[in-house]
Amino acid sequence: MSKRRLIPKLQLKTSHYNPSKMVLVTTKQFSDFIEIGDAVSQSKIFQDQGADELIFINIDRVNKGIDILAGIIHNVSAEIFMPITVGGGVQTEQDFRTLLSNGADKISINTIAVNNPDIINNASAKYGAQCVVVSIDYKQEADEKCYVYINNGSTKTKLSPIDWAVECEQRGAGELLLCNIDRDGMRYGLDNEICNAIATQVKIPVITSGGCGLAKHFIDGFKQGQADAVASGTFFAMQDQNFMQTRSQIKNSGINIRVYS
Amino acid sequence: MIGIVDYGMGNLLSVYSAFDYLGANVIICKHPEELSEVGKIVIPGVGAFKDCMELLKKEHFDEALNEQVIKLGKPTIGICLGMQVMAKKSFEGGVYGGLGWFDADVIKLTITDEKKRVPNIGWNEVSHTSNPLFEGVPENTDFYFVHSYFVNCHDSSDVIATYPYDIPVTASILKNNIFATQFHPEKSQDFGLKILDNFISWNP
Amino acid sequence: MDNLKRCKKCLLPETHESIIFDEEGVCNICRQSEFKNEKIDWNKRKEELTELIESHRGKYDYDCIVPFSGGKDSTWTLYYLMKEYKLKPLVVRFDHGFLRHNLNENTIRVLRNLGADFHTFTPNWKIVQKLMLQSFLEKGDFCWHCHTGIFSYPMHVAIKEKVPLIFWGEPSAEYTSYYSYDQAEEVDEKRFNRFVNLGITALDMAVRLGGKIDERDLKPYTYPRLKELRKLNYRSVCLGSYIPWDVKRQSEIIQNELGWKGDLVENVPPGYNYEKIECYMQGVRDYIKYIKRGYTRPTHLASLDIRHGRIEREEAEKLISGYEGKEPQSLAIFLELVGLTKDEFYKIAASHSVSPWRMKLFEVEAGEKLPDFDAWSRDGKMKREDASSQLERWEKSVK
Secondary structure: OOOOEEEEEEEEOOOOOOOOOOOEEEEEEOEEEEEOOHHHHHHHHHHHOOOOOEEEOOOOOOOOOOHHHHHHHHHHHHHOOOOEEEEEEOHHHHHHHHHHOOOOOOEEEOHHHHHHHHHHHHHHHOOOOHHHHEEEEEEOOOOOEEEHHHHOOOOOOOOOOOHHHOOOOOOOOOOEEEOOOOOOOOOOOOOOOOOOHHHHOOOOOEEEEEEOHHHHHHHHHOOOOOOOOEEOOOOOOOOOOOOHHHHHHHHOOOOOEOOOO | EEEEOOOOOOOOHHHHHHHOOOOOOOOEEHHHHHHHHEEEEEEEOOOHHHHHHHHHHHHHHHHHHHHHHHHOOOOOEEEOOOOOOOOEOOOOOOOOOOOOOOOOEEEEOOOOOOOOOEEEEEEEEEEEEOOOOHHHOOEEEEEEEEEEEEEEOOOHHEEEEEEEOOEEEEEEEEEEEEEEEEOHHHHOHHHHHHHHHHHHHHOO | OOOOOOOOOOEEOOOOOOOOEEEOOOOOHHHHHHHHHHOOOOHHHHHHHHHHHHOOOOOOOOOEEEOOOOOOOHHHHHHHHHHHHHEEEEEEEEEEEOOHHHHHHHHHHHHHOOOOOOEEOOOOHHHHHHHHHHHHHOOOOOOOHHHHHHHHHHHHHHHHHHOOOEEEEOHHOOOOOOOOOOOOEEOHHHHHHHHHOOOOHHHHHHHOOOOOOOOOHHHHOOOOOOHHHHHHOOEEEHHHOOOOOOOHHHHHHHHHHHOOOOOOOOOOOOOOOOOOOOOOHHHHHHHHHHHHOOOOOOHHHHHHHHHHOOHHHHHHHHHHHHHOEEEEEOHHHHHHHOOOOOHHHHHHHHHHOOOOOOOOOHHEOOOOOOOOOOHHHOOOOOOOOHHHHHHHHHHHHHO
């Protein structure tokens, strides 16, 4: 396969101390928001540190307007020269158009994909499969089965993430972004089991996320999870862990990733 | 002054931002007449060959481009689909004619290795000849590609860069004042910007 | 020693930032050093340096800016440019707040000896304290204000004084592989973001401090906008990209020619008294590195000496185990200045450990007190209630 990728996941939310500004936050199991930076500033840092691409998700539960997100992406695009995936509150094909024309390369859909799965087929036909990323958040329940959650992880569905992933591919998704909600921000490792189950069943790239706390977790995500890419939101924000360092450590373990200098 | 062709397809914003970031004077050309006011031309493109050629013809950009690029010899860069339309014809979804600036066809990437995917989306190491557009770019630098079809040149001297995807796939072509890349320099960080920077100062 | 994987040549461990081992188990920094010694045409580079300098000489109020700390590298840079090229520099110092007495004397002596205009700036201590605590908590490195100030502030001066040429000292390829020797290292915003600012710009810091700081107070730590630097036609380069860097030889020269004096540094073997003499928090800084990465200043110095062929591996190993990992006396001062207890200090530092290293905290030995210890200012202690909101935010993030 082509080179594995490392992708910072940038989560946007309205700032607590400055309600007119959206800032980047870290999360723990989709809550416990801690404000850690500015979208354009952090994007530039990740670019200079050689991230392979960027993922922006608007996780605010109130300010979900596409125009706000488009505005931020527009500013980011002026200074960022690598692929950008954008999501959070995308509802219609017009939303795809708006974000694409403001600099996004790929659009991520989550809740709307479950509520109206035809949007996957339609967007893929209109904009190309490479533009359509379906984001799948899930949790393991008491019955030991995993279920897909929507609405920022607040609403449980009856879908299994594996079956849903396979269906998304059939409908034309170009890429999948997985997140185990329980592991999100907890730093004890990714869910490699579900990731592996999905990655071995679909042909489209799988990005795994949720739980990186050590460089080793990234390595496991590639080796055990068989993911094409690992995305991380919290890992780089609160540690003396520079993106390029993580990259060296992953390279040292034998994974074929881009070495950037 | 650099003019970016706006025919309704392509990620104009990123291409524009990249040139602007590098300090070039750049404008978006919505009408073919505007091409006569610029010194260099950029043809971006994302999507299907057939749609692209239809739009170029509908907007009369094809005539203007032939005039400005072939007749007047203005330095030109084509990006991704913008490179593919420079070929003679494409087999994407049928058979369609291109601008014919290069003796080449656009054919599908076919692979035997099941671990590889089409479309190929991601970073790939590019091998290149010594030429002014790749000046300062080390051998085997990664560039960002998103494509299912590629430009198969009949004249191998037109090919100045390739990357391996089962076979050597054309990554960049060059003939006189016309330069093109299959990869997206505006999405390939530093070395992508370096290529655009080289284009800005290029005097073929 | 411990069971960290180490370079077969220089002993740097796997926890060193940006290290990659090749098939022979030799690290990329050693390879860069080989490149530096064997493959660079230093004559050509010197010609490029001359060209660069001549294209700027006499055209502005100053021929160049030399960012200056008073340590061996910036002193050498200043000395070299003035002696070899007879330049008129503006010497610019960002005062991080912990300058030592010997260093201040060095600065006066060197500047009187050479003769140059000197511009020094000391930022607001109350802001510095907050920044130290915040960056220690969230990045395990309390020097954010210093890293960012040292690299941003002289750029602001360059813009204000309209002096486009800025000469820094050693290129980072001497110590890490964020850049390699075959590239000309521009000391620019990209480099700033790559590894200088710990992944946080002033704008991000403002967000992390939750509006508790006047954004104007962050200006000295903010890298100027590219557009402004472009208007200046700036060139910000490392002298070490043009002449081969050799700290031992250079230190000897500035000692002999300028009367520059070395100093003792906490927990560093004797014989290295030219290193890191500027800051009285150096001991704590080095110690935190040990807690996080399992190696610190002695390993760093030994690895440089191995690469320059000055000592053998076995001798290096002895040096390291004799000096590394001791708790510095200055820790007590640090704790007062940022409002933390010792237990909190260890907890915070350990939370930033780089795998696979984990420090054994029950075997801690105390280091020696230095002669100027009592002169190190303990004024401006952080009140516990002022530290607590920052501490609470961090605790929330790690629970």
